């Protein structure tokens with residue numbers, strides 16, 4: 347299931363780049379810190395007993411050394427390019443990857459886990475890292491960073507870092523529409539509200555831990571993901587799922603407006619990849635490709 351989301355991941359996160367640069371172009375960004383799912387996992391799942399892995403070919407064939415790192419992508423993730431654009435490393439390592447240590451993580455780290463979601467029940471499906479635990483890893487990271495950089499420099503890094511949250515697709519495609527439990531408890535609208543509540547708490551918690559510049563990603567046109575298209579003979583996008591994504595994005599966008607009003611000093615942006623991605627999917631030749 348997760349690998350079906352791969353093809354879009356790289357394209358999707360590119361969009362963050364442009365949106366974020368507008369907000370933070372002049373500000374100093376000493377580190378990029380990420381939470382989420384396969385769109386921003388750089389190999390954390392390799393350290394977790396789950397089938398949601400991508401540490402084998404053809405993943406990574408265009409990455410440095412052709413290495414399948416655990417990125418759900420042929421090459422670098424969009425967030426790797428974002429890091430490079432800020433003059434940081436050209437890729438952001440996974441927190442659980444034993445090849446890296448705190449001196450690497452001081453300029454960027456991802457706590458993301460492919461297959462996870464806002465909902466705890468989503469991470470249970472494939473036994474991956476729940477979002478709340480990603481935040482626990484972040485707290486651990488803060489301690490290690492203080493020990494490594496000293497309190498002053500660590501606080502400066504944590505305050506000025508760019509935080510990226512990219513998650514939510516799996517709550518619908520891996521959980522709500524596949525596993526009956528949530529469908530018996532919630533209408534689709536009520537389930538979205540439930541997820542929005544979790545997103546709100548997560549951002550409030552992250553802010554209370556010191557984060558200030560946060561980019562919250564919207565959902566892609568998830569009905570056009572390869573697995574969803576493969577489920578019908580015409581290979582068509584599943585309009586129901588795209589509509590759900592649009593509605594959820596509208597709710598996320600509202601949440602961002604509200605939180606910016608409620609929390610002084612928070613710079614939260616909503617980065618919505620939906621329209622641009624849909625255009626790429628429906629009209630790939632505009633972007634130099636015709637094989638989709």
Ligand SMILES: *[C@@H]1O[C@H](CO)[C@@H](O)[C@H](O)[C@H]1NC(C)=O
Pocket residue numbers: 446447448449494
């Ligand atoms: C991190 O690893 C590098 C080698 O990969 C090593 O030179 C460095 O001392 C390590 N730093 C810490 C803080 O452990």
Ligand SMILES: *[C@@H]1O[C@H](CO)[C@@H](O)[C@H](O)[C@H]1NC(C)=O
Pocket residue numbers: 466478544
């Ligand atoms: C998810 O699980 C964690 C850990 O058990 C818990 O603290 C949190 O309240 C749960 N979230 C929701 C929305 O139930």
